[in-house]
């Protein structure tokens with residue numbers, strides 16, 4: 332059985348268009364401490380690429396990202 | 412660091428300024444004729460919002476070589492949050508002083524000195540990162556496009572409809588934004604136009620341009636240019652993004668020796684051309700309500716697309732109206748230049764959008780068509796803030812509604 336990921340903060344980014352999901356995550360990551368996790372859902376399918384690319388740029392970690400119908404569900408951990 | 416701490420910026424910064432920037436810096440005669448043209452000043456007439464004042468702040472920093480934290484911070488704030496780079500003021504200046512250009516140069520200095528808003532730099536770097544290692548993102552991208560292709564098949568009722576990716580020998584490389592709304596309507600349009608096209612792996616927007624950093628801007632464009640060359644396309648067609656069109660059509664070719672070996676058009680030009688040739692089946696009854704078009708600064712004033720959107724909309728909607736002023740005299744919506752990506756400036760952005768909100772209200776139209784995603788986010792927010800009671804749609808989406816009505820009756 333897959334291990335459950337525990338989130339410290341949950342964000343609903345549904346209905347937001349690019350670049351707003353990245354903007355919101357970038358802001359939210361500053362409000363959690365290193366090691367904590369943000370869980371989010373979005374409807375803009377562009378986040379499937381934008382969030383991993385943003386994490387790569389900023390040195391954070393996408394623990395999991397997947398499409399569930401029209402929703403993209405993902406977890407990001409603050410690494411620095 | 413104290414406010415007086417000097418920040419290290421290249422000593423010869425002023426000498427390195429491009430000629431058009433240097434001329435704009437030296438030409439202003441302080442006549443004040445540009446004052447009323449700015450949407451910031453129109454909604455809040457204070458001296459900080461006079462275009463020439465903004466330029467003067469930048470000019471003073473360069474002249475005095477005052478690179479203190481305090482001065483550069485203030486300049487950055489003005490360049491990023493008090494100017495949307497709309498260039499309406501340029502049209503009223505008798506000497507053609509380009510304050511938008513100066514503010515973009517000031518943004519570049521802010522980036523070089525570390526005083527620019529972090530999120531805007533991050534957005535530029537995120538786009539560069541996507542181009543550095545395509546393989547990491549390829550599978551995700553293709554999986555996403557497959558899902559969108561399914562929607563295109565459902566909407567057209569054609570199980571053969573496709574969203575081609577990486578197609579060598581395609582005539583068109585279509586560069587969209589990342590959302591489904593930017594990919595599905597053009598896919599349906601190209602399907603019915605029987606176009607030989609392929610979708611770019613990259614998104615059109617370019618935060619490198621918006622932060623005035625030519626190096627980053629060029630790297631973001633380079634990804635698309637390399638893809639276009641690899642696939643051997645005849646043209647790049649840019650989706651509904653104002654600054655991306657302006658960049659790819661007018662600015663970026665100058666950054667590459669010999670320009671581009673392909674042409675660049677906006678999807679609006681493609682639709683206007685198809686309509687003029689009678690190649691699109693259209694039923695206007697799909698769009699029965701009064702419609703107005705918002706002239707995005709980077710498409711109209713700065714991009715030159717004055718009549719094309721009107722050719723398209725008059726063919727696709729029943730009741731087309733104009734806002735006043737319009738075309739190259741149109742007011743900026745207040746959301747340009749990247750300001751939408753900085754939540755701290757939301758209230759300033761709403762205030763600066765007041766002239767646009769008033770323009771919209773005066774027409775009595777129920778639908779505003781916006782062909783730039785940046786403006787679309789802003790006008791959505793203005794709709795809520797000023798209780799305009801309008802619906803907002805894209806131009807390709809509007810045409811596709813008329814096509815589907817003509818072809819399928821729905």
Ligand code: SF4
Nearest residue numbers: 449494495497498500
């Ligand atoms: S470019 Fe636009 S926002 Fe900037 S000063 Fe001129 S009119 Fe105002």
Ligand code: SF4
Nearest residue numbers: 439440442443445504
């Ligand atoms: S109109 Fe031109 S010359 Fe006059 S103050 Fe404005 S920028 Fe300067």
